[in-house]
Amino acid sequence: xxxxxxxxxxxxxPPFEIYDIAHQMEMIxxxxxxxxxxxxxxxNIYFTPRRIAVLITNLADTQETWESEIVGPPAKIAFDADGxxxxxxxxxxxSRGLKLEDVFIEENRKGAYVKARMKGGGKSSIxxxxxxxxxxxxxLKLTKSMRWNNSGARFLRPIRWVLCLLGxxxxxxxxxxxxxxxxxYGHRLxxxxxxxxxxxxxxxxxxxxxxxxxDPVLRRETIRNKLHGICEERQLVWEEDDELLSEVVxxxxxxxxxxxxxxxxxxxxxxxxxxxxxxxxxxxFALRRLNGELSHYFITAIDNxxxxxxxxxxxxxxxxxxxxxxxxxxxxxxxxxxxxxxxEELKKVVFREGIGSMFDxxxxxxxxCEELRATNCNIRADLLYxxxxxxxxxxxxxxxxxxxxxTKLEGIIGMEYALRQGKDEELARIIYDHVLxxxxxxELPLTQEGALISISDKIDNLxxxxxxxxxxxxxxxPFGLRRTLYAIFEIVKVKKIRFDFVxxxxxxxxxxxxxxxxxxxxxxxxxxxxxxxLEEKEGIRYDIVDxxxxxxxxxxxxxxxxxRVLHQFxxxxxxxxxxxxxxxxxxxxxxQGVEPQAVSEELFEKDEERELHRVLNITEPMxxxxxxxxxxxxxxxxxxxxKPYIDRFFDMVFVMVDDLKLRANRLALLxxxxxxxRLYCDFSKIVV
Amino acid sequence: MLTFQDLILKLSRYYADIGxxxxxxxxxxxxxGTFNPLTFLxxxxxxxxxxxxxxxxxxxxxxRYAENPNRVQQYHQFQVIxxxxxxNPQEIYLNSLKYVGIDIEKHDVxxxxxxxxxxxxxxxxxxxxxxxxxxxxTQFTYFQQVGGIDLEVVPVELTYGLExxxxxxxxxxxxxxxxxxxxxxxxxxxxxxxxEYSVYNYEKSDVKLLTELFRRFEKDAExxxxxGILYPGYDxxxxxxxxxxxxxxxxxxxxxxxxxxxxxVQRLASLAARIYLEAEGD
Numbered sequence: 014x015x016x017x018x019x020x021x022x023x024x025x026x027p028p029f030e031i032y033d034i035a036h037q038m039e040m041i042x043x044x045x046x047x048x049x050x051x052x053x054x055x056x057n058i059y060f061t062p063r064r065i066a067v068l069i070t071n072l073a074d075t076q077e078t079w080e081s082e083i084v085g086p087p088a089k090i091a092f093d094a095d096g097x098x099x100x101x102x103x104x105x106x107x108s109r110g111l112k113l114e115d116v117f118i119e120e121n122r123k124g125a126y127v128k129a130r131m132k133g134g135g136k137s138s139i140x141x142x143x144x145x146x147x148x149x150x151x152x153l154k155l156t157k158s159m160r161w162n163n164s165g166a167r168f169l170r171p172i173r174w175v176l177c178l179l180g181x182x183x184x185x186x187x188x189x190x191x192x193x194x195x196x197x198y199g200h201r202l203x204x205x206x207x208x209x210x211x212x213x214x215x216x217x218x219x220x221x222x223x224x225x226x227x228d229p230v231l232r233r234e235t236i237r238n239k240l241h242g243i244c245e246e247r248q249l250v251w252e253e254d255d256e257l258l259s260e261v262v263x264x265x266x267x268x269x270x271x272x273x274x275x276x277x278x279x280x281x282x283x284x285x286x287x288x289x290x291x292x293x294x295x296x297x298f299a300l301r302r303l304n305g306e307l308s309h310y311f312i313t314a315i316d317n318x319x320x321x322x323x324x325x326x327x328x329x330x331x332x333x334x335x336x337x338x339x340x341x342x343x344x345x346x347x348x349x350x351x352x353x354x355x356x357e358e359l360k361k362v363v364f365r366e367g368i369g370s371m372f373d374x375x376x377x378x379x380x381x382c383e384e385l386r387a388t389n390c391n392i393r394a395d396l397l398y399x400x401x402x403x404x405x406x407x408x409x410x411x412x413x414x415x416x417x418x419x420t421k422l423e424g425i426i427g428m429e430y431a432l433r434q435g436k437d438e439e440l441a442r443i444i445y446d447h448v449l450x451x452x453x454x455x456e457l458p459l460t461q462e463g464a465l466i467s468i469s470d471k472i473d474n475l476x477x478x479x480x481x482x483x484x485x486x487x488x489x490x491p492f493g494l495r496r497t498l499y500a501i502f503e504i505v506k507v508k509k510i511r512f513d514f515v516x517x518x519x520x521x522x523x524x525x526x527x528x529x530x531x532x533x534x535x536x537x538x539x540x541x542x543x544x545x546x547l548e549e550k551e552g553i554r555y556d557i558v559d560x561x562x563x564x565x566x567x568x569x570x571x572x573x574x575x576x577r578v579l580h581q582f583x584x585x586x587x588x589x590x591x592x593x594x595x596x597x598x599x600x601x602x603x604x605q606g607v608e609p610q611a612v613s614e615e616l617f618e619k620d621e622e623r624e625l626h627r628v629l630n631i632t633e634p635m636x637x638x639x640x641x642x643x644x645x646x647x648x649x650x651x652x653x654x655x656k657p658y659i660d661r662f663f664d665m666v667f668v669m670v671d672d673l674k675l676r677a678n679r680l681a682l683l684x685x686x687x688x689x690x691r692l693y694c695d696f697s698k699i700v701v
Numbered sequence: 702m703l704t705f706q707d708l709i710l711k712l713s714r715y716y717a718d719i720g721x722x723x724x725x726x727x728x729x730x731x732x733x734g735t736f737n738p739l740t741f742l743x744x745x746x747x748x749x750x751x752x753x754x755x756x757x758x759x760x761x762x763x764x765r766y767a768e769n770p771n772r773v774q775q776y777h778q779f780q781v782i783x784x785x786x787x788x789n790p791q792e793i794y795l796n797s798l799k800y801v802g803i804d805i806e807k808h809d810v811x812x813x814x815x816x817x818x819x820x821x822x823x824x825x826x827x828x829x830x831x832x833x834x835x836x837x838x839t840q841f842t843y844f845q846q847v848g849g850i851d852l853e854v855v856p857v858e859l860t861y862g863l864e865x866x867x868x869x870x871x872x873x874x875x876x877x878x879x880x881x882x883x884x885x886x887x888x889x890x891x892x893x894x895x896x897e898y899s900v901y902n903y904e905k906s907d908v909k910l911l912t913e914l915f916r917r918f919e920k921d922a923e924x925x926x927x928x929g930i931l932y933p934g935y936d937x938x939x940x941x942x943x944x945x946x947x948x949x950x951x952x953x954x955x956x957x958x959x960x961x962x963x964x965x966v967q968r969l970a971s972l973a974a975r976i977y978l979e980a981e982g983d
Contacts, residue, residue: 024791024812025811025812025813025814025829026814027814028814062812157816157827159826159827159843159845159855160855161786161843161855162786162788169827170827171786171843173788173789201795201810202805202806202808202810203806264811264813265811269809295835297835313835315809315834316809316810316811317807317808317809321807321808321809324807324808324834325807325808325809325834328808328809328833328834328835328836328869329809329834329835331836331874332834332835332836333835335770335771338769338770338771339769339771339772342765342769
């Protein structure tokens with residue numbers, strides 16, 4: 014047993030992709046060891062921007078051995094009449110390297126066959142590794158890769174050295190045109206000399222002596238702890254930002270952490286601008302005071318020791334100041350122009366090629382908002398329309414047109430400028446609300462007006478994409494169509510925005526002159542996405558959603574609520590749920606091709622018929638009323654109360670009797686039952 | 702004190718010593734040293750090529766009327782091409798910083814992922830922006846494609862931001878305060894130039910004239926290139942690109958037209974690249 018170490022020394026890898034590559038490496042090695050049955054204790058993966066290392070502890074010197082049975086030709090064709098081996102048998106022996114005495118004949122299900130026992134495994138780990146390692150790079154899935162020498166190898170960035178040890182022995186394999194040795198390098202600035210690694214277990218320690226913390230978990234914890242330490246000392250708060258931390262961990266080999274500050278005057282910029290200036294490009298951690306206000310301190314990880322803070326810190330501060338200075342210039346210039354007078358400029362801002370200007374888009378959104386307003390109460394119309402015309406004007410500001418980090422602040426800039434120009438706070442908030450949610454898990458509009466504008470904006474976006482030829486059914490969703498639709502569902506669900514989805518979509522499609530086939534395709538796609546959405550977000554079975562869609566209503570909120578309640582029923586009482594569904598499916602099958610007809614009480618022969626009819630006549634109006642009041646649980650309860658009567662009916666009454674009059678009457682009764690259930694949903698679509 | 706001109710001289714000396722041809726800026730307005738034929742054309746094909754030169758770089762959109770200490774519409778790049786790439790380009794680069802007097806051991810030097818792309822030149826590559834204490838001082842790129850052509854031999858491009866490095870070395874807070882030569886500041890040479898070009902770029906440029914010039918240069922570029930007359934043809938491609946930048950700064954190009962303009966330049970730049978390769982015969 015011995016340890017194995019492979020280190021690829023690279024030029025700085027992209028910080029997020031390192032995680033993926035490290036994971037792939039682990040999986041590839043695991044698969045290699047398991048497939049070849051080489052026992053080992055543990056695979057450790059270490060990485061920094063400049064290296065990826067695989068350290069396998071207690072790797073066995075040889076793979077396991079095993080025996081397996083192989084089957085050759087049928088016995089009857091293996092030997093000729095004289096009992097000598099035929100071509101079929103000798104071919105088999107040759108191909109497997111066997112002799113005649115190695116084989117035997119055994120019966121299996123298909124008859125007598127020539128068989129042999131083969132020994133497998135037992136190869137040395139060195140031999141297997143030597144064969145496996147040169148092909149390592151080819152096994153990696155790389156998003157963006159490059160060539161850097163004439164070996165033909167591809168990787169994310171050039172590989173500059175390879176270290177490969179099995180115990181104390183170098184495995185001189187060729188990876189990416191480089192021959193592996195037993196040397197690595199320390200920190201680029203603090204200890205960039207060659208380090209000889211005599212054996213794998215010394216790897217981490219030797220690197221640490223040269224200012225390289227190769228274990229990413231340790232770097233992460235160190236940075237985190239130092240961050241919190243500085244915050245505590247200065248009475249500041251760092252809101253955990255996992256994404257930024259994960260990135261910063263892979264921007265340094267040595268986790269130095271220092272604090273800096275910027276002049277107070279920049280705190281007058283919108284927080285989002287200041288934070289973006291720190292985070293987006295510089296990867297600085299923004300901090301808040303205990304009262305929640307943004308502070309003028311920031312923290313940054315440096316790839317050097319903290320004793321150099323006085324040399325390094327002021328330079329970082331200077332860089333940030335320049336970025337904030339730029340932002341201040343933009344804001345100063347932007348605020349000279351009232352937001353209202355920017356509306357005209359929207360006529361010159363192209364929304365999408367061939368689909369007109371941003372101003373045209375707003376005109377369409379206005380018509381959609383009118384549609385939405387009709388079915389939603391408590392909408393402040395004056396605010397709605399004022400906000401509608403102002404919500405996109407920030408596109409004409411220097412801050413957004415910057416084209417770099419601040420461009421992502423669409424909506425926020427609109428809100429902040431509105432506030433700075435003395436606009437109503439609610440109005441400002443609606444402007445911001447209209448871009449929400451921007452990504453999965455993002456905050457939702459606070460105001461109803463903002464929710465309406467956001468929905469109108471997003472549905473218009475969807476049809477604009479369709480109009481310009483985007484494909485709905487691609488799995489990669491390059492235009493974010495699925496995400497956009499999900500955002501609409503999310504707003505509807507949480508903000509309880511009520512509207513006929515088909516009607517609104519139709520209007521949006523008409524405004525953009527989308528072909529009717531494309532609209533139909535859209536609706537089909539959208540309903541499917543609603544099923545996916547509720548399954549993903551609420552764990553509701555797709556067929557339950559399917560049973561509700563189009564049954565009675567096109568109101569998204571109502572569909573979601575009905576599906577939720579029905580799903581709840583399924584969770585609470587699976588048996589009863591299934592029985593109800595089975596009953597309805599049975600009715601559905603019997604009723605194939607049956608036309609509605611009045612039930613005649615005189616034609617009832619059995620009590621079960623009479624009873625069912627009586628109870629149905631009482632229950633049906635109750636179900637209707639409950640649904641009208643949006644008391645879905647109640648409606649479902651009433652429907653469930655019908656079950657014993659239906660069961661008894663099916664048990665005691667034979668529907669398909671020879672007497673055609675009787676049969677028609679029983680079908681008519683069953684028809685009424687089904688129609689009553691269909692008030693809620695189409696149960697026959699549920700899978701049991 | 703290392704002056705701005707010393708910095709240029711030192712970097713030139715350094716790269717001359719490792720075998721680079723020391724080139725000169727191109728005599729037409731360019732948005733980056735990459736446009737200079739010493740980079741754009743010579744990156745193509747398999748022939749080895751090592752060159753270093755200063756490029757005077759125009760960015761009309763960065764006009765700030767000489768009021769912003771960090772942003773100007775014309776600045777200087779130091780451009781290096783190493784083809785084929787040496788085995789230690791990062792080390793060569795870091796040593797150049799030491800050579801001009803930056804004590805990198807005492808600072809925070811990092812190579813931060815930044816894949817470079819020039820849509821107008823049909824070029825892209827993988828690499829980094831180099832940070833010196835958080836300040837982006839150099840773009841470091843392994844070209845993968847130039848003029849829409851995949852490169853078999855991958856050149857390394859180093860683009861130093863000279864003003865930024867000089868500000869760092871001289872520890873000044875404004876470009877305009879840089880010592881260009883003893884007793885002469887950057888501002889002495891360029892302040893009025895910056896102000897007047899800001900006025901021109903944002904307020905005075907003649908959109909009609911520029912639009913017309915773009916069209917005519919495009920026509921000329923195309924007919925020259927189609928006749929195989931490479932350098933004059935490529936010069937008009939460079940001019941198209943600059944005019945596009947001027948129109949863009951003036952706010953005269955809408956988002957939809959933008960792409961169309963870029964594609965027009967890209968198409969002809971790619972044509973120039975192909976013609977160069979044909980003539981070079983590799």
